[in-house]
Amino acid sequence: xxxxxxxxFIGTAALAGIGLAGxxxxxxxxxxxxDNKELGLPPVLRGAPKGKKLRAALIGAGAxxxxxxxxxxxxxxxxxxxxxxxxxxxxxxxxRERFASFNLPIPEENCFTGFDGYKKAMAIPDVDVxxxxxPPQFRPDHFLEAVLKGKHAFLEKPLAVDPVGIxxxxxxxxxxxxxxLNVVTGTQRRHxxxxxxxxxxVAAGAIGTITSAKAFWNQDHVWxxxxxxxxxxxxxxxxxxxxxxxxxxxxxxxxxxxxxxxINWFLGKVPEKAIGYGGRARRVTGDQxxxxxxxxxxxxxxxxxxMCRQIDSCANVTGEIxxxxxxxxxxxxxxxxxxxxxxxxxxxPKDENxxxxxxxxxxxxxxxxxxxxxxIRTGEYVNEAEQTAxxxxxxxxxxxxxxxxxxxxxxxxYKSDMDLGPAKLEFGKVDMAFPTPVxxxxxxxxxxxxxxxxxx
Amino acid sequence: xxxxxxxxxxxxxxxxxxxxxxxxLVVFALLIIPYRFLMKTTSTDRFCMICHVHPHADQxxxxxxxxxxxxxxxxHCVQCHLPPEGEGYFFAKARTGLKDLYGYLFKDTAExxxxxxxxxxxxKKLVYENSCTECHENLFPLxxxxxxxxxxxxxxxxxxxxxxxxxxxxxxxYDKNAALHxxxxxxxxxxxxxxxxxxxxxxxxxxxxFTEMIPGTRxxxxxxxxxxxxxxMGSPDDEPLRDPDEGPVRKVTLSPFxxxxxxVTWDEYMAFFRATSSQGRTEGQVVTTQKTDAISxxxxxxxxxxxxxxxxxxxxxxxxxxxxxxxxxWLSQVTGKKYRxxxxxxxxxxxxxxxxxxxxxxxxxxxxxxxxxxxxxxxPDTANIASxxxxxxxxxxxxxxxxxxxxxxxxxxxxxxxxxxxCLDFYSPDFYTADSTRVDxxxxxxxxxxxxxxGSFKSDAKDVRSAARDFTKxxxxxxxxxxxxxxxxWYSDCIDVGFRVVCEIDTTAxxxxxx
Numbered sequence: 001x002x003x004x005x006x007x008x009f010i011g012t013a014a015l016a017g018i019g020l021a022g023x024x025x026x027x028x029x030x031x032x033x034x035d036n037k038e039l040g041l042p043p044v045l046r047g048a049p050k051g052k053k054l055r056a057a058l059i060g061a062g063a064x065x066x067x068x069x070x071x072x073x074x075x076x077x078x079x080x081x082x083x084x085x086x087x088x089x090x091x092x093x094x095x096r097e098r099f100a101s102f103n104l105p106i107p108e109e110n111c112f113t114g115f116d117g118y119k120k121a122m123a124i125p126d127v128d129v130x131x132x133x134x135p136p137q138f139r140p141d142h143f144l145e146a147v148l149k150g151k152h153a154f155l156e157k158p159l160a161v162d163p164v165g166i167x168x169x170x171x172x173x174x175x176x177x178x179x180x181l182n183v184v185t186g187t188q189r190r191h192x193x194x195x196x197x198x199x200x201x202v203a204a205g206a207i208g209t210i211t212s213a214k215a216f217w218n219q220d221h222v223w224x225x226x227x228x229x230x231x232x233x234x235x236x237x238x239x240x241x242x243x244x245x246x247x248x249x250x251x252x253x254x255x256x257x258x259x260x261x262x263i264n265w266f267l268g269k270v271p272e273k274a275i276g277y278g279g280r281a282r283r284v285t286g287d288q289x290x291x292x293x294x295x296x297x298x299x300x301x302x303x304x305x306x307m308c309r310q311i312d313s314c315a316n317v318t319g320e321i322x323x324x325x326x327x328x329x330x331x332x333x334x335x336x337x338x339x340x341x342x343x344x345x346x347x348x349p350k351d352e353n354x355x356x357x358x359x360x361x362x363x364x365x366x367x368x369x370x371x372x373x374x375x376i377r378t379g380e381y382v383n384e385a386e387q388t389a390x391x392x393x394x395x396x397x398x399x400x401x402x403x404x405x406x407x408x409x410x411x412x413x414y415k416s417d418m419d420l421g422p423a424k425l426e427f428g429k430v431d432m433a434f435p436t437p438v439x440x441x442x443x444x445x446x447x448x449x450x451x452x453x454x455x456x
Numbered sequence: 457x458x459x460x461x462x463x464x465x466x467x468x469x470x471x472x473x474x475x476x477x478x479x480x481l482v483v484f485a486l487l488i489i490p491y492r493f494l495m496k497t498t499s500t501d502r503f504c505m506i507c508h509v510h511p512h513a514d515q516x517x518x519x520x521x522x523x524x525x526x527x528x529x530x531x532h533c534v535q536c537h538l539p540p541e542g543e544g545y546f547f548a549k550a551r552t553g554l555k556d557l558y559g560y561l562f563k564d565t566a567e568x569x570x571x572x573x574x575x576x577x578x579x580k581k582l583v584y585e586n587s588c589t590e591c592h593e594n595l596f597p598l599x600x601x602x603x604x605x606x607x608x609x610x611x612x613x614x615x616x617x618x619x620x621x622x623x624x625x626x627x628x629x630y631d632k633n634a635a636l637h638x639x640x641x642x643x644x645x646x647x648x649x650x651x652x653x654x655x656x657x658x659x660x661x662x663x664x665x666f667t668e669m670i671p672g673t674r675x676x677x678x679x680x681x682x683x684x685x686x687x688x689m690g691s692p693d694d695e696p697l698r699d700p701d702e703g704p705v706r707k708v709t710l711s712p713f714x715x716x717x718x719x720v721t722w723d724e725y726m727a728f729f730r731a732t733s734s735q736g737r738t739e740g741q742v743v744t745t746q747k748t749d750a751i752s753x754x755x756x757x758x759x760x761x762x763x764x765x766x767x768x769x770x771x772x773x774x775x776x777x778x779x780x781x782x783x784x785x786w787l788s789q790v791t792g793k794k795y796r797x798x799x800x801x802x803x804x805x806x807x808x809x810x811x812x813x814x815x816x817x818x819x820x821x822x823x824x825x826x827x828x829x830x831x832x833x834x835x836p837d838t839a840n841i842a843s844x845x846x847x848x849x850x851x852x853x854x855x856x857x858x859x860x861x862x863x864x865x866x867x868x869x870x871x872x873x874x875x876x877x878x879c880l881d882f883y884s885p886d887f888y889t890a891d892s893t894r895v896d897x898x899x900x901x902x903x904x905x906x907x908x909x910x911g912s913f914k915s916d917a918k919d920v921r922s923a924a925r926d927f928t929k930x931x932x933x934x935x936x937x938x939x940x941x942x943x944x945x946w947y948s949d950c951i952d953v954g955f956r957v958v959c960e961i962d963t964t965a966x967x968x969x970x971x
Binding site: 167174175177178414 | 594596597598600602605606608610613
């Protein structure tokens with residue numbers, strides 16, 4: 001059922017892409033030039049343009065990776081996935097099976113397992129684009145390799161788990177720019193037409209001067225894996241990566257980074273300082289928190305209250321609110337005046353019954369890839385890595401504030417030597433302890449202490 | 457017919473325009489060609505070398521990466537030493553030309569201190585930042601290392617001014633002593649002495665001079681007993697070239713203390729480093745408030761803190777005030793005595809050596825100073841000061857060994873000059889007015905920066921006066937440290953600060969025997 005739906009979707013999206021690309025070209029020819037570019041906004045596309053065939057390698061073939069790969073091929077004509085890399089064979093098998101079911105087989109000789117599989121996949125000369133969708137711990141190394149091998153890249157968010165990784169991403173982003181490699185990231189709200197239109201209104205002064213913000217990603221508990229017999233430490237942690245900070249960066253990065261990124265985008269800057277708290281109440285495995293509440297100080301009295309939680313049966317909702325001197329917005333589709341009257345709303349497309357839908361025609365996950373392909377094929381250069389790295393670093397600053405209880409400044413976190421990964425990436429026993437961080441500890445150690453018990 | 461006429465008219469008009477254009481071009485060419493020619497010929501390396509009669513500049517340039525590189529590109533004198541065209545090029549060219557012409561006609565090139573011009577602050581005046589970035593447009597080439605990436609991110613994001621030269625000082629003129637820009641993890645690891653190390657520290661039986669011996673090493677140093685007494689601290693209003701923070705003069709009485717004959721040497725400091733150096737930066741942060749038996753000392757430095765000048769008996773430099781203070785704790789621990797940094801009053805008392813004049817020797821700051829236009833023409837007789845103080849005029853832009861100078865009346869060397877010395881006290885410009893303590897004053901209770909005294913090899917004669925005050929500048933001295941938290945052990949951007957120790961009389965023992 002799932003397969004059929006996806007296949008159908010690909011067909012429709014491709015058709016829609018071809019049809020709408022032509023239509024939108026005619027329409028945009030009549031209207032005055034869109035100002036997206038001047039505002040630093042991505043183009044809102046109905047499909048990626050035609051052009052030279054682009055072949056992609058997927059690095060990290062889990063659920064999101066496979067999804068991203070499908071988003072890529074459905075974003076326009078002549079797009080292929082020709083190589084896979086993952087640390088686990090079963091992930092590769094599942095992904096290959098999925099693509100085989102679309103009649104888009106991925107050759108077995110182009111599929112690589114192990115920690116260095118990504119290097120082998122990126123060494124294939126035919127690969128033009130890489131889709132990096134592993135846990136964020138590995139992103140900096142993968143991105144650097146992609147840039148050195150001359151590949152355009154799609155980077156799933158978040159981009160790293162620590163400042164050392166963030167600086168690596170930014171440096172690689174600048175290297176990519178210097179050799180003309182396009183980079184798009186998975187902060188999809190920036191590619192959503194409703195957010196983009198709301199941004200334009202706010203930028204034009206619809207809510208006056210921005211005075212404060214709120215960002216929230218409060219949801220039920222997320223997936224976790226308990227250790228199975230026969231799994232060594234490394235296998236277990238990567239199977240359960242979403243629950244270990246050195247792999248995931250905690251959920252303030254994993255999911256809340258979307259909201260944080262929107263606030264940075266609308267405010268046009270990154271915060272100067274973070275103070276906050278968090279804790280672990282109901283998590284079963286790993287070393288992460290399940291709630292955070294952070295005050296991000298953007299200077300001049302402007303702050304953003306950022307909160308995220310992964311606990312069931314709570315007041316759970318996600319989104320953003322930005323207050324201005326003349327009104328406020330949810331950043332997504334609506335602007336209110338200070339009395340609460342709706343003064344503008346994004347017009348969603350209508351369904352077959354003429355009722356407005358609650359989302360854009362092209363899913364933002366596909367829109368991102370359209371943008372990447374568009375950039376490669378038209379030469380309209382794009383590189384979103386630094387912007388997303390800075391939003392990821394904002395989340396890291398918040399996380400560190402909560403873990404330590406200290407006020408963390410931007411300068412401090414930008415230059416921090418915090419490096420959460422193990423010295424060596426290999427399967428087997430891992431000599432690291434995973435104490436849950438306790439605020440008030442004078443110094444956050446950057447080197448994990450040795451540990452002999454079993455990692456849970 | 458009409459049509460034809462029009463065409464004729466048009467062709468006449470066009471012809472006139474063409475003539476105008478051609479004659480304009482000729483005039484332009486007549487003006488511009490000699491101008492371009494002049495500009496071109498006066499901007500060649502050969503032209504520069506006509507006046508610049510210092511062949512090592514030519515040689516070191518040819519050995520540098522701007523000449524000797526795999527790409528075959530040669531970067532010429534004017535490409536670094538003049539700004540890019542359109543950014544003040546002609547003005548700078550004219551000014552530099554006049555300056556060089558003046559130097560050529562009126563100066564003895566043998567007397568010019570070329571080494572001094574290589575100091576960072578001087579080099580910044582001779583090289584244009586925009587000229588660096590004019591050629592080096594891409595700060596993030598694919599081959600850039602992780603450290604390079606961090607440094608260039610610092611450069612592009614820092615709110616403090618960071619110059620290319622902060623890290624790339626020797627790219628235009630090769631320097632074989634140049635410090636490598638790398639984490640020097642082997643710093644101080646090798647010990648060369650073959651003699652047996654001292655088993656015991658010095659035993660002190662009375663209030664006399666003694667030679668301290670650091671147990672477990674071959675390192676020793678002399679401590680001079682100063683009997684204390686009353687002296688006038690600060691400079692009188694009529695002292696030439698004084699600063700307001702040096703007054704008012706006040707009578708201060710000091711208890712007896714020992715003070716080291718010389719500034720702490722690299723040999724002494726390395727003994728501390730070897731015994732206590734810590735690998736992780738976090739360990740260092742914890743030590744500040746700890747009073748445990750095991751003192752955790754400095755982390756390995758970035759680059760070469762001795763600047764390639766050599767260690768031995770040269771004063772140790774670039775350590776932070778905190779590091780100097782931990783050194784004293786450690787020295788106290790291994791010798792069983794009470795070592796610490798001198799208070800500002802103790803320092804000035806020791807420096808004056810009983811004198812009340814601007815210097816501990818004869819001389820007028822006004823005559824010795826090199827500041828001011830006239831001083832460029834008339835060179836003062838500096839023999840007296842130069843025999844006692846390592847300062848801007850007689851230094852080779854670096855520290856000197858203690859044997860370079862004569863001692864002051866108390867037998868102390870390099871109190872003035874060589875390296876500026878940390879004091880125990882916080883700095884406050886109006887402290888002399890604010891404080892009423894007259895016996896063993898200890899400086900303000902709170903503060904941000906500490907007093908440094910004595911001036912350094914970089915200082916003008918004015919700043920090596922006995923009363924001249926200065927203070928640490930923590931932020932500026934750590935600008936290019938790309939780490940956060942920044943090192944608490946080493947200053948990345950200050951090369952002329954060090955310290956000397958004093959030893960207190962242990963009154964708790966009820967006698968002068970400090971053991």
